[in-house]
Amino acid sequence: MIYRAPLADIGFALRYGAGLPAAIAEGLFGDLTMDDVDAVLSEAGRFAAEVVAPLNRVGDTCGTPFKDGAVTTPPGWKQAYDGWRDGGWNGLAAPVEWGGQGLPQTLNMACLEMWNAAAMAFAVGPLLTIAAIDALHAHGSEALKRAYLKKLVSGEWTGSMQLTEPQAGSDVGALRTRAERAGDGSYRLKGQKIFITYGEHDLTDNIVHFVLARLPDAPPGTRGISLFLVPKFLLNADGSLGARNDIRAHSVEHKLGIHGSPTCTMILGDGDGAVGYVVGAENAGMACMFTMMNRARLAVGVQGVGVAERATQQALAYARERRQGRTAGMPATQSAAIIAHPDVRRMLLSMRALTAAARTICYATAIALDRSERSAGPAARKAAYDLASLLTPVAKAYATDIGIEVASLGVQVHGGMGFIEETGAAQFYRDARIAAIYEGTNGIQAIDLVTRKLALSGGAAVNAHLADLRAIVETVKANNDPTLGATAVRLEDAVECLARATAWMLGRPDQEADAALAGASPYLRLFGIATGGCLLAKQAVAALRLTDEAAPRVALARFFAENYAVQSAAIERTIIEGAPGLLGADAALS
């Protein structure tokens, strides 16, 4: 169950998939060099592998006992968190003025992949804190920022994201938590929140909750939601910890996976109400929340990559060691490592290829985020912002879907041992399952992609992306290396299928909204396949040009194209032709 940070794969994907060196060369990150990037990655990989990874099983088996309102994190987690915080990892991409290091989000996401591969239940806490920092930085008042931002950036305190209520999950507009104006500029909150990740824990002295609530005179639905900062401990005038606020954990859920992460039901306002401070304007909470959610959604996609990478490493190690049966021509007295059997190779290559595709999609999204904040000129920033917005639901949903698929294959590679909990493969299968659900289910991501993101800038964003993919296909065709097999043909087909499906989606009139929604999830998958396949091929072509060690990247790009991109025509057909059969199937659901 050892984890080895895949620094070569990550570094190559950052360079030749995401194009980080070009962004550096444009001066987007000051005097940062790729050597700096490599040094950070190497140190993060070391910490992830040596300190965090050994805690993964401890977290799974010990969970987070809850007693008298307090959560105890698993043995060793506080020390690991302290070391992680002291290493400055929390503020890696946070603003320098608040104590962060101002490094690229792209680099931060690569590090998050490693924290999540090491222990998803550990990394999900910082993931939310980092998202909360974004929201507070973008929307908070100067006073709030001064009081809270530095300690959130340093990791001295953590953040929680409190949206969900029993009747308000995907439908966040249905929330009922109430906030009353206290007359002194603060608010008093009363209500109940569920599924709150790290809503209570013993890692830090204070926890800064970001809570969605509704003012008494708020309009209904999402236009009447405000975001409040609600600290566990109120601050004295000098910034030191003061009185305990009126917010508490009521219970901790018994979950399928990520047992090391406490998922809390929270009660606000047993007494006079929890003291809260509005972030941004009243009734403008959704905008703040989307700042927080969008970063978090990409980071959850990265969780899918992390758990897939970890499951793949373990399955590969097992398949190299476990001996069963013989390959063709082997004498009866010998036995082969199961990695030699073609069907096992298929599983392992599937795991590798899907993981690499999801990784390169996530990093491409991350660099678009960086460019949206740092590129020269508003037009370039706007184009990058649109691209990041377009790719975020794809990164989230595709990467977490394949996280489950890869973890399940990992169990299968282990045979009977995979079903035994001590082996560890089963934990990945359990842990991976949540990432397709939280931060907006993958169905919600698909709906977001189809109903909001395709229409960005009148379709210009998606068309620009399609042009990028077509350009990659051209370079693959031009390269024409025989080891690429049918890569170019399959990818060209995938991109054109995506283009037609996109045109079909953009062409749906309002009265056919349900037809578009019926095809949303297959559309997102096609988007992921075409994008992931092209970005893998882009890396393969770069490898062929640059090195004499191109074989692994070429093999993966080819395997992905011949086994996944090849599905594109069928998916296009399902999208374009499948709606009547789906929408007319009432009788089969009665």
Add this chain to the structure above:
Amino acid sequence: MIYRAPLADIGFALRYGAGLPAAIAEGLFGDLTMDDVDAVLSEAGRFAAEVVAPLNRVGDTCGTPFKDGAVTTPPGWKQAYDGWRDGGWNGLAAPVEWGGQGLPQTLNMACLEMWNAAAMAFAVGPLLTIAAIDALHAHGSEALKRAYLKKLVSGEWTGSMQLTEPQAGSDVGALRTRAERAGDGSYRLKGQKIFITYGEHDLTDNIVHFVLARLPDAPPGTRGISLFLVPKFLLNADGSLGARNDIRAHSVEHKLGIHGSPTCTMILGDGDGAVGYVVGAENAGMACMFTMMNRARLAVGVQGVGVAERATQQALAYARERRQGRTAGMPATQSAAIIAHPDVRRMLLSMRALTAAARTICYATAIALDRSERSAGPAARKAAYDLASLLTPVAKAYATDIGIEVASLGVQVHGGMGFIEETGAAQFYRDARIAAIYEGTNGIQAIDLVTRKLALSGGAAVNAHLADLRAIVETVKANNDPTLGATAVRLEDAVECLARATAWMLGRPDQEADAALAGASPYLRLFGIATGGCLLAKQAVAALRLTDEAAPRVALARFFAENYAVQSAAIERTIIEGAPGLLGADAALS
């Protein structure tokens, strides 16, 4: 978490998918009528829903504590087993001369589906006993049968199947358990077995273990394996229980799922060796084991159907009750049941369609088994035997693969609640995972299909099956009902893709064995899709002809064709063109 036996779906699949009435009309089952069949199904459904299903969660949470060599089954399980045994369910399809009811295997499999839907961990015990009965009946001596068969048929004793050893999983020929001739016709066994389902428990007074072992002078590999009957308690001359035999459980595994089923490590021969009796001839154990395994493999496929049906029922119930968001045109003050959202409908229809396809494949396999034993004339029996042999790996692997897929979709439909163990959806996701692994991993099934089953009778078996599928396609085309949408076109394409892939497989020379193996798993999936899709369409056409309630069956057949059969061309391509990319990808696995 209520389970309602899907009697209408099961009955329709038996009638119009498997063609049970025609077999009855041919006189294959004596004076059995379809009314009898319906009565048995109804009673089985009642027992499954009312007695077994409520134990499913108890089994999951309590597991099977192990102490001092003894296993305690979960609270209520012994009473349920007693009721189940007293109901005569164990011997439903067993020979009348040994106390069974001699009913069709097809009917037995339909009941097994319901036991497994109710509680997979409960049903897996009887499933193995039933398989053991087959082996003993087919291969055992008269003396052994007289001593053991009646009590196995009645369920007074259970059977266990002991193949696996730490170094001998898929590679059963590598087993090391030794059997020495005792000189009195019996044997003494020494060795260790792992992953033994219900190897020890407190449901019955005795357990009859069926153990593969090797004689001192046995040839190496699978040709030197013998099957032994090793009772937990030896029998006195009068058949009463005598001395404890030298076989014991050493430990019970901590598993991902089916916690209610004790999975034991077994030690044979702490002392002088466990007393065993050979079943069949010495060194002919593999043939006996395959009798046992083949029935068990189909039954494990049926487990996939059962858990998928249960997960689907729960997801449907949740989706009808849970309200979130609005459908197009709904006022902001209202909210819709999530079943109204197109993306949720897609998930639910996928669950329904995959479950129905797997069910109809399993029942088609079962009726072929019945015909292989009962049809008039050796030619008809041989053809049916070949068909059963051909379909068994497909039933096992396709149905258990979709069991996992459906259970995972069930979690997703529940959103955050799906990740909370109390909801129950997560248990199906955990339980379903084993069925793709045990009784031969699904990779082993694919290899069996491609290397052994396609070649049966010189390819005549698979070609006869293709002809059957083509005939179904013709009836769908002839029917031409507009509500079937693209069903005929997609299925015709699927069958022709399967035909070409089959021809390609049959055409691989020995030196291209690895190319065939590389495509084995996709080939099995294509086989399942084409077969399942056609059998669903056959039912839909029958429904259109027979009833005015055809809509649900038509909708499912259409959904399957337009969303799954549509993938056939891509899978064919992967099979026929994908081998070089897979076999040449060493660099990506280093």
